[in-house]
Amino acid sequence: MDNSFYNAVMRVLDDRRSANRRENARRRAEISAKIPEFDEVDHEISSLSVKTAKKIILMKDEEAKREEADLEKKINLLSAKKISLLKANGYPENYLSPVHTCPYCDDTGYVDGKKCVCMKQISAKLLMNDKRVKAMPEDATFDRFRLDFYADTPVLNEFGTEKIPRDLARDGLLKAKDFVAGFETDKDGRSFFIHGSTGTGKTFLAGCIANALINNGYSVAFVTAFNFFDTLEKYAFKKKDSDEVDSTLSDFFLDCDLLVLDDLGTELTNSFTASRLFTYMNERITQKKSTIISSNLNLKQIRDTYGERILSRIMGSYEAISLIGRDIRRQL
């Protein structure tokens, strides 16, 4: 992680720790106000400790040890008394234990020297504000998805078969809604290939899914193919104009709950694009994470542009949604 991004993540953790410390202090004050006896016991513990500390300075080792053991016993009894006071007044016994937002790392961000899951969640939240991964139309929501833009009379699709655009759109919409509804429970990570000619609502439909999942609290990267490859390329070759969050974004493309790669085929292709695309698609399939690819390209063009391996991933692991018909931009 680059420094300034890392600092932003750490600031969030810092804020959490401060808020939790304030909550601890508030609880302590509440207990003082409600259970005066609790404070007396607390006071007794500290004065006992101070007294013993003073006493043992002048003692021989063995004698001091006995005294310390005796103190420990007394403190244990008094601590037990504090717990019973809490319970007797209707509080859970850990009411005054340090409050932590993350049970795994106690809000330090690390577990055994490794980044905690909470740190990844914080990074995801911050990254999702980067406009490059927020490329979805804001107004794309399922309730605004209109079927009447799609003709209900048959037209020829790319294979020369007659299809009714509205049926295909309805089918795509149902799949999309079903995908969102089952996102929590579906552990297989369904992926979709949305294809069709220009202006048939591919970006809009992918946007409906993305916005719905974001509203449900999931991390989503909605990126145009151009920005996707541009980010990866800058990061891979550490170009001078490489943005400081490029490396974190590249990880986010792998880690996010849903990756939408919009308009595949409009980027500048080079030897790098196909191999990167394959790595990301494959890795996400292996991790059972969902990916949506939208494209004007048909399967033959996909193969010609990106090769057999990518075609076979799309055919094997992606469900197809095809949108056909008149350009909706001309109907608006």
Ligand SMILES: Nc1ncnc2c1ncn2[C@@H]1O[C@H](COP(=O)(O)OP(=O)(O)OP(=O)(O)O)[C@@H](O)[C@H]1O
């Ligand atoms: N089903 C729909 N209901 C309402 N508005 C739609 C629908 N589909 C598309 N639109 C609107 O039509 C316009 C074109 O849609 P969109 O950008 O999704 O097409 P596209 O298939 O992604 O086109 P391109 O291939 O050029 O990227 C947008 O303004 C979008 O808001």
Ligand SMILES: [Mg+2]
């Ligand atoms: Mg589009």
